[in-house]
Amino acid sequence: MDVSDKTRDTWILAAAMALIVAASGFASAYASGQAARQLAKAASEALVPSARGEADWTTLREGSVLGRVDKRGEPAAYLVVARYPDGEFRAAASVDGDGSILDLRPLGDSGDAYSKRLAALFSGAGKGAARADASTLDASLKALVTDTLETLAALERGRTEAEDDD
Amino acid sequence: MTIDDGRVPAGPLASIAGLAPLLVFSNSLSLGVALGIAFFLAYSAAGAMALLLPARLGRPAVFAFSLTGAAVVASLTASALRLFDPFLFEAAYGRVFLSVFTLPVLRACVMPETVSDRERAIESLLWGVGYAFLTAVTGAVRQFLATGAVSTRFGAEHGSLLPIFAQPAGAFILIALAAAAFKVVIKAVRGSES
Numbered sequence: 001m002d003v004s005d006k007t008r009d010t011w012i013l014a015a016a017m018a019l020i021v022a023a024s025g026f027a028s029a030y031a032s033g034q035a036a037r038q039l040a041k042a043a044s045e046a047l048v049p050s051a052r053g054e055a056d057w058t059t060l061r062e063g064s065v066l067g068r069v070d071k072r073g074e075p076a077a078y079l080v081v082a083r084y085p086d087g088e089f090r091a092a093a094s095v096d097g098d099g100s101i102l103d104l105r106p107l108g109d110s111g112d113a114y115s116k117r118l119a120a121l122f123s124g125a126g127k128g129a130a131r132a133d134a135s136t137l138d139a140s141l142k143a144l145v146t147d148t149l150e151t152l153a154a155l156e157r158g159r160t161e162a163e164d165d166d
Numbered sequence: 167m168t169i170d171d172g173r174v175p176a177g178p179l180a181s182i183a184g185l186a187p188l189l190v191f192s193n194s195l196s197l198g199v200a201l202g203i204a205f206f207l208a209y210s211a212a213g214a215m216a217l218l219l220p221a222r223l224g225r226p227a228v229f230a231f232s233l234t235g236a237a238v239v240a241s242l243t244a245s246a247l248r249l250f251d252p253f254l255f256e257a258a259y260g261r262v263f264l265s266v267f268t269l270p271v272l273r274a275c276v277m278p279e280t281v282s283d284r285e286r287a288i289e290s291l292l293w294g295v296g297y298a299f300l301t302a303v304t305g306a307v308r309q310f311l312a313t314g315a316v317s318t319r320f321g322a323e324h325g326s327l328l329p330i331f332a333q334p335a336g337a338f339i340l341i342a343l344a345a346a347a348f349k350v351v352i353k354a355v356r357g358s359e360s
Contacts, residue, residue, distance in 0.1 A: 005222065006222050006223060006224070009220060009222065009223060010223060010227055013219070013223070013227075013231055017231060017234055017235070017238075020235075020238050021234075021238055024238045024241045024242050024245070027241075027242055027245045028241060028244070028245045028248075030245070031244075031245035031246070031248040031249050032248065034248075034249055035248045035249065035252035035255065038252055039252050061256075066256060081253065081256065083257075087313075088253075088257075090253065
C-alpha cells in the first residue's frame with residue numbers, strides 16, 4: 001500500500017464529509033425556519049383566531065417557555081410548554097410589558113386533570129382575573145406555575161428593556 | 167462485570183444495557199418511534215460506512231469517519247423530525263443525538279476484521295431493526311403502564327395508572343423485569359432440551 005494513496009483517500013473522504021456536514025447544516029436551518037413559522041402560526045392563531053399578517057418567532061427554550069411571537073401593534077405572545085410527569089401542557093400567552101399574563105389559550109387537546117388545572121392556574125394569575133378555586137393538584141403544580149410566570153416576566157422585561165435601549 | 171454465567175448468553179443483555187440511554191428517555195410511543203428511527207438510521211449509516219470504507223485508511227480513521235457519518239445522519243433525522251412535529255422535536259432533539267453514542271452504534275463504527283464478519287452485515291442490520299423496535303415498544307409499554315393508554319399523538323397522553331413508569335426509574339424497572347423474564351425463558355428452554 002502506498003502511503004500517499006492513503007493520505008489522498010483520507011483527504012477526499014474528509015472533504016466529502018465536510019460537504020455532507022454543510023448540507024446537513026442547511027437542512028437544519030431550513031427545518032428550523034419551517035418549524036418557527038408553524039409555531040408562530042399556532043400561537044398567534046390561538047390568541048386571535050382571525051389573525052393575519054407576518055409574525056416573527058424567536059426560539060427561547062427558557063424553562064417552560066419555548067419561544068416568543070412578535071407581531072407589530074400587538075402585545076408579545078409566548079408559547080408555553082409545561083411538562084409534568086404524565087404529559088405536557090401547551091398554551092399561547094399574551095403578556096404586557098411587565099410580563100403579566102393578559103390572555104392565555106391552551107393549544108390542542110387539554111383533556112386531563114393536570115392540563116385543565118394548569119390552564120386555570122395560569123389564567124388565574126393574569127391581570128384582573130378572578131382567583132381560581134383551590135384544588136388538590138395545586139401543591140404538585142405550584143412550583144411549575146411559579147417558575148413559568150417568573151420566566152415570562154424576566155423574558156418580557158428583558159425584551160422591553162432591549163427595545164427601550166434601541 | 168460478567169453477565170454471562172455459562173447458561174444465559176451475554177450478547178442480548180449487554181446490548182439492552184448499551185441501549186439503556188435511549189430506553190430511559192423513551193417514555194411514550196411517539197418518542198419511542200422517533201428515537202428508534204433515529205437510532206436505526208445512525209446505526210445503519212455507521213455500519214455501512216465501516217463496511218464500505220477502504221481498509222487501507224486504517225481502523226482509527228474508519229471509526230472516526232463512521233462516527234461522523236452517524237452524527238450527520240442523526241442531525242438529518244432531527245431536521246426531519248422538526249418538520250414533522252416541532253413539539254416532538256423540542257422534547258426529543260437532545261436524545262436523538264444521544265443515539266450516536268449508544269454501545270451498538272459505537273460497535274457498528276468498528277471496521278469488520280474478517281471476511282466472516284463482513285458477511286454478517288445483513289445479520290447486523292436485522293439486529294438494528296430489533297433494537298429500534300425494542301426502543302419503540304419500550305416507549306409504548308411505559309406509556310401504557312404510566313397512563314393506562316397508548317397515544318400516537320405526542321403530548322396527548324392523559325390519565326395516571328403507574329406514573330413511575332414515565333420516569334427514568336420506570337425504564338430500569340422494565341429492563342430488569344425483561345432481563346429476568348429473558349433469563350427464565352432461556353433456562354426453561356435449555357432445561358427442556360437436556
